[in-house]
Amino acid sequence: MIKLHYLILCCALFSFACNSEDEDFEPTAACGVNDAISDLPWLKAKYEGLSTGELSEYSYLVQAELEGETVFYMGSCCPFCNWAIILYDCAGNSVEYNATEDELVDGKVIWQPENSVCQF
Known part of the structure; x- marks a missing residue:
């Protein structure tokens, strides 16, 4: 009976510990919209x-943020x-700045495919 309790406890812990892919890539508010990929037509087209x-x-x-402004890039x-980082502002205009990933603040992956081989 005790083994059954431990089994149930372990299953419950694993179910709370696992994150779905949707939770890892939650839309974030930026550029005056709640979901940049869905709400910015130019970014939706890139996606x-x-x-x-x-x-x-x-x-x-x-x-990410660059000098206090929200920017996006395709990695x-x-x-x-x-490949090179080409930054885009909220309107989809290319940002004339040769940035490195180290210069970008609060970078967050907002999309990657289900079959992604990229490790973050």
Whole structure:
């Protein structure tokens, strides 16, 4: 009987400890909207392109701060690709700033595909 109690307790603990993918990538308020991917048409178009692209398993979207302003960029963990950070402001305009990931504050992955191979 005691073993059954421990089994039930362990199952309960594991069910609370596991996070679904949706919880890991909750939409965050930015640019005056609650869900940037759904509510900013230009970002939704970028997301749709990344999610259906040939190398989608290496792609992700990041929201961060640069000098107090919200910015977004499309990242890649592709081991055989070269890529550069191209920042976009809330209106979808390219930000003229050669930033490194270290210069971006509060960077948060707001999307990555289910079959992602990227490790964060």
